[in-house]
Amino acid sequence: MSEVQSQPNTQQQDVQQKDFQKRSDAVAKLYNTYPFPPEAILDEPPPGYNWRWNWKTAYNFCTGRLPDRLDARILDAGCGTGVGTEYLVHLNPQAQVIGIDLSEGAINVATERCQRSGADRVQFHNMSLYDIDQIPGEFDLINCVGVLHHLPDPKRGIQALSKKLAPGGIMHIFVYAELGRWEIQLMQEAIALLQGDKRGDYVDGVNVGRQVFASLPESNRILKRDKERWCLENHLDANFADMYVHPQEVDYNVNTVFELIEAADDLEFVGFSNPDYWNLERLLGQSPEMMERANRLSDRQRYRLTEVLDPEITHYEFFLARPPLLKADWSDDDALLKTIPERNPCMEGWPARQIFNYDYKIMNLDDATWEFLSACDG
Known part of the structure; x- marks a missing residue:
């Protein structure tokens, strides 16, 4: 009887796996058509910085102290064309960096980008994030920006990454927020409807989207939002395609973000990397009574209250860590004076x-x- 019952489960798994692979292939096709991000390749180090990509500052944000060692092992999971990877190499001169991506075309661009800017402490692998266990060893810092929300199974993705994070290591995650991307979701659906059986032809999708925007009246909410927030970057087709014709996208709210985090094996939530946004004082500070009520809520409830009162948020950036993460205690005056x-x-x-x-x-x-x-x- 058990053998008879197991057959439908096997068939169901086969169907799920085929659908899973189909969606992964569609994402790879998009980024082979439009390698992303499309930033220009320079013959010099990239300008400026992103502190979240600097091992010392990211670790300090998470712990209040400097790391014990600077020769960190860093993974850029879903590196695309290597824009972030290049920064990770140049901002961390003693680190070893590995970048992985599903798109062969994007990996080729990333390799050229880093070679030309002198970022020579990096290796690239054309592989799925789900297969990260094929790379030996653990990582002190895992950077995963704009990737999990494009996976067929984001929870499986974060689980795969969590298994590669070293004890005391930190992981930087960036995923989309649904509240501030509402108009984007509507335009995505409109383009898909107009494409019909041409869905999956990303050049056609960009063309359709451009024509729709050109046709909308100036008073249209979707057009106004695009002009306010996105049009300067979306003049490049690669950016437009990534935003409006992506075949696989999951947008989050605070509740579903923490469901994603809870799927990670034994990782702890350290905090959002933009704490100013999550300060309720800026929204309810004029009402001591409301602040008192808000302070009785759990952390997660306060986060949710913040985003529903200020629904402009378009993404979440946060750090996770694998315990033990040693945090500084600066309440000891003697310890403070010795630093x-x-x-x-x-x-x-x-x-x-x-x-x-x-x-x-x-x-x-x-x-x-x-x-x-x-x-x-x-």
Whole structure:
């Protein structure tokens, strides 16, 4: 009897696997047609920084202290054309970096990009994120930006990555948010309807989308939103295709983001990397009573309250960690006085009195702050 009952399950698994592979192939086809991101390749290191890609600053954000070692092993999971990978190499001169991507065309661009900019401590592999166990060893930092939400099974994806994260290691995740992308979802559906049986022809999809936008009245909500937020980057077809004709996309809210996180094996949520957005004071600070009520909520409920009150959020960026993650305790004055401070390397314009901080926000330094930072350098 057990053999008879197992046959339908096997057939169902075969059907699911075929559908799974079909969707993965569709994603690979998109990025082979339009390698992404489409940023220009330079014969020099990339400009500026992203502090989330700097091992020291990312680790400091998560722990309040510097890492014990700088020769980190870093994985760029779903590296695309290597824009982020290139930064990971140049921002971490002692690290070894590995980039993987499903698209062979994107990997070819990534390889050229890093070769031309002198990013020579990197290896690329044309492979699915699901197959990351084929690469030996563990990683201190895993960067996965704009990838999980394009997988047929994001939970399986984050589980695969979590198994490669070393104890005390951190993982940086970026996934789409549904609230701030509502108009994008509507345009995606409109293009799909107009494409009909030509869905999967991404050049046609871009052409259809361009014509629809050109036809919409100026008062149209979708057009207005595109002009407000997206049109400057979407003049490139690769960006337009990634946004509006992608064959596989999952958009999240706070509740489903934490369901995704809970699928990761034994990883802990460290925090969102844009804490200013999640500060309810900016939304309810004028009402002490409402703030008191909000403070009685759980962390997750407060996060949800924030996004429903400010639904402009288009993505979530956060850090996970594999315990034990050793965090600093600066409540001990003796320990604090014994530390040797170091200036954040992600700082533009220093040593001027007006600089960009790690988040590219302008800061005007008073005398005490400027003297302290100067002493850190000295």
